Amino acid sequence: MSVTDQQPAGEHPAGGDPREALQDRIAADSLTTRRDYLRIVTTVSGGLAIGGIGVAAGILHRHGDGEEGKAPEPKRIAGGLPPGESIAFRYPGEEDRAVAVRLDDGTLVGYSAVCTHLACAVLWRKDRG
Numbered sequence: 001m002s003v004t005d006q007q008p009a010g011e012h013p014a015g016g017d018p019r020e021a022l023q024d025r026i027a028a029d030s031l032t033t034r035r036d037y038l039r040i041v042t043t044v045s046g047g048l049a050i051g052g053i054g055v056a057a058g059i060l061h062r063h064g065d066g067e068e069g070k071a072p073e074p075k076r077i078a079g080g081l082p083p084g085e086s087i088a089f090r091y092p093g094e095e096d097r098a099v100a101v102r103l104d105d106g107t108l109v110g111y112s113a114v115c116t117h118l119a120c121a122v123l124w125r126k127d128r129g
Helices: 020-029 033-056
Strands: 086-090 097-102 108-112
Touching: none
Parallel strands: none
Antiparallel strands: 086 097, 097 108
16 A cells, blocks of 8 residues: 555554554655754854854855956946946956946946846946936
């Protein structure tokens, strides 16, 4: 008889106690013991703690961290940018996309050209501001 088959009413396997049969099914269904579960939780927690300590101590570097705290080199990209126009460039690193926009009042602003939600490209649209 498989686990999904129903036992006819009033019958118990080998004529035993139904509580014993239930305990046998529970024991057969449990794939992970308490000791195994605690071992898994301890291993995962330890790995997360070691990784967090590594980042906090500066051993592991995050994306965008400069070399030894140095500021990135400034770029001249928008000297002749007319009001209402934009220009794409890479800053602070070569893998980081950005866009500079000269607003109608002459103010120059810069934005990341990467969406924070899904990391898709963000384009400047003059008609939407």
